[in-house]
Amino acid sequence: MQKSQEGFTWTAKGDFQGKSVLLVEARDRIGGRCWTAEAGDDTKVELGGTWVHWQQPHVFSELQRYDLANFQETVAFPENGEFVVKESRSHPARVQNSAEGQVMMERLEGLMEKFFDNPDYLELDKLSLADRIAQLDSCSQEERSMLSAHTASFYGVSPEKVSFAEVLHTHALCNFDPAMMDIAIMKYKIARGTTAFARAILDDYKRARIFGSPFVSKFVIPTIPINVISSITFDPPLSTLQREVFSTGVTPAKSDKLLVCTSSDLRNGFNVTCEGGDMPYTSGFADGKHGNHTLLTLLAHPGNNLDRSEENIRLMETLRPTGIQVDSACGHLWSEDSYAGGVTPVRGPEFLQKYHDAIRRPHGQVHLCGSDFADGGRGFISGVFEDAYRVTRDILR
Template identity: 25%
Template sequence: MPSQEIDMHHDTDVIIVGGGFAGITAARELTRRGIGATILEARDRLGGRTWTRDTALGRELDLGGTWVHWIQPHVWAEITRYGLDLVASPELDTAYWRAGDEVHTGTADAMIDLLDASMTAVLADARRVLPQPYDYFPLSDEIKSLDQISVAEKITEQDLDPQQRALLDGMWAVNFSGDPTRAAYTQALRWCALSGGDWKLMFEACATYKLAGGTQSLLDAITADAPTADIRLNTTVTGIDETADGVTVTCSDGTSLHGRRVILTVPLNILGTIAVTPALGHGLSALAAEGQASSGVKVWIRVKGDVGRFAALADSNAVLNFVQYEYPLDGDSLIVAFGPRSGLIDLDDPRAVEAELRKWRPDLEVVAVDSHDWTADPLSGETWPMLAPNQLDAVAHAARDTTRRTRFAGSDYARGWAGFIDGAIESGMQTARQIITELESEN
């Protein structure tokens, strides 16, 4: 097997840059086939954009990726493999939604009903355009043309009243963790096609079922299944040089490592922080410089008393535009909120967060807040990756390019559920499988 034949020219077979779900999945796949894998991770922990930790709210919570679903086949296979349990977010009974200065209230079902016709219209073509949602590359002329359109442009085409428009715009701002004017319509079609063309199922997949032990439980299970992986934390990669006989990875402390392949899993928005030679082609450097569409925030909030199982939505201009009740805690309520733009309020300031919540519900009193600003974090630069218009071709090409020694994996490059834990696992798996085939045939 390749790892037993690592010669004096190679320190390891495969160097994996980044220890999020893509990196650790790839390491498991490689090492289980006897191929040497070294993960270089800049943080002092694995997990990347997932992070289960004790919070100021008085319980452990997921600061990053959280919800999973059985229609996401790769994460579901892992949940099955390791026998993990799910918990459901509570069924919501009340909803508050803002359109202009007006606050409307009704049942959660009433809000969904208001969204239904316009959401269905926007996504009507999903299954026709993407009958096999993992298989769309090379892009057809129709997909290329649709990829020029933003979700906001598609919303503008709809004949909607102000409430419907605010809800539709707000829902897509949440889905993209960003501004719908920067959100590629093809990405919306991809999510819906993966959900069988059913937007309500798509919505359920995004925010309903959590791992009972947090995302840490899945991370721990995969990591334990890769006992021979060489995991080096606090190790920041600064350069990748492809050479005739392999690839050299340089770290910020001046050390370097030589391997046969590199799997680069860092988020697109910080790809430019690593100098890769030969330079990244096929539009990827330009894409990294432009950045993908997500730019938002997620904040956990402890609110005084039992405030009921409610959701709240507002359009993409709001600082926080989506809220969902999650847990009771010692007589208080824990809720989670999202906003499309990082940097607009101090998320560590309970009063600032309270002021945003009171735009829907003046009765809410914030006790504590906790969050991590992934958009401002130099090791992510984005939340869940969502492509902007005209980016699909470059990303799809990079994900499939086997001509270089540097391979791209991560949720940003997933064929299917890009933006999700599922996509990170899928791409880690795909990339590792390809490298296994290559290295086994080289020996």
């Protein structure tokens, strides 16, 4: 296989079960939405895909293969930690005592049990989060607001645009155990970083590759995120149903992530909630010690220019009553990343019955592939491997 592009000629050498393989990467790095950045003083911070767990079997087997199964732990909700609420830019940060926080968490767990208690799952596929919450007649308006903010915070998307089945899917992967959700999706980070994981896989790939190029060939397995597929021209065009699902059937989860190194004393842990007002952040938590600093992970609404707005960065100093010393901050606006268009795409109401088959159907010799298309670990690193196995099987058949 040879191709000349602006005087550059490449040859794909080797094969995989009789198929010649060329890896083409549009970015100048490997990993896509998995990205470990260096933040000085040998500090590594995860700007994209972050947490893994052995309940995500595909990623865990690969970590074992590449001898990367050493982890750092995130304790987002420490037992005796400092819990803070900041309702708006103008409101001062308020410390929530541990007893009050425990009562709130127990109350929320009870509400989540009601939220998931319905066996007619095909009918529930038609519901949005807002629809499902409206069905809970026994809940007060305050409790409905709590549920709406909590469930929508998973994605940073309006409750009207998220399928109830989407949240149920994640709950099922965690054995229908609310406590397991925190452990399985935001506790264990790869000690050497997700980029080290991606590079180990790349080093194991001995065939041809091109970086820093959006070039594609006649027969292709694109791992393009669903969020940006609607902006791509296909010739011949995608089917009507496929165009519909990529343009309106999913909504990009656009929660951006900002990482702050602070020398403030947060020895007991720290957790802050900022929902309901005009704050650019939705929540934040202490994410372990990094040298002489504590790393704070802040999840944020899109469109706030967090990586370059001095006002929004300085606003972090007000996130606790005694203040926070911001020593350095870094982030990546996935919501403005042209190759990502946000983070995980969130499936809307009726997705399973209308779009599930269409989204995974090949378009001629184009086989769409990636975590966004996975049945199990969708939105997790494990889903990358799961869907790669599916597409490889389909092509070899």
